[in-house]
Amino acid sequence: MNVIEKMKEILQGFPKISEVCNEIHVDFADPEPASYGLASMGDSLVAEDIIGNQIRQHSFMLYSTFSALNDYERLGNSGTLLELAQWLTWQTGAELTHEIGGELFNGRITEITTENGQLIAVDQENPADGVQYQLQIIVRYDVTVF
Numbered sequence: 060m061n062v063i064e065k066m067k068e069i070l071q072g073f074p075k076i077s078e079v080c081n082e083i084h085v086d087f088a089d090p091e092p093a094s095y096g097l098a099s100m101g102d103s104l105v106a107e108d109i110i111g112n113q114i115r116q117h118s119f120m121l122y123s124t125f126s127a128l129n130d131y132e133r134l135g136n137s138g139t140l141l142e143l144a145q146w147l148t149w150q151t152g153a154e155l156t157h158e159i160g161g162e163l164f165n166g167r168i169t170e171i172t173t174e175n176g177q178l179i180a181v182d183q184e185n186p187a188d189g190v191q192y193q194l195q196i197i198v199r200y201d202v203t204v205f
Contacts, residue, residue, distance in 0.1 A: 111204035144173040
């Protein structure tokens with residue numbers, strides 16, 4: 060399971076995920092409330108040792124669509140994203156695979172951080188249709204090549 064598949068699995072394990080959505084989509088969220096979308100923003104090599112073991116970093120954007128009819132709902136939306144962001148920081152140690160030159164290598168998530176959780180889109184014609192929030196997720200993982 061690569062880092063994208065693993066993060067989708069981790070997100071689906073969030074204890075409150077069923078309260079806000081039924082499925083996490085890849086790359087986009089549905090425009091209707093109760094939808095999440097996990098978009099891959101890129102992967103980079105952070106460090107490599109002499110035998111080829113790597114530390115890599117992958118950035119994601121998590122888009123979520125919520126109902127936001129009033130301040131009470133909007134406060135709940137922000138609170139849920141805050142809880143998710145905090146919960147994600149504890150989800151280290153998950154194993155994954157990473158492909159290098161057509162060969163698969165084992166890896167492990169070592170750190171998850173989040174930032175920029177914010178409201179990004181409001182339907183101006185009908186705000187009751189749902190508003191979209193985003194949360195940036197940065198995943199550091201190691202890849203054992205030896």
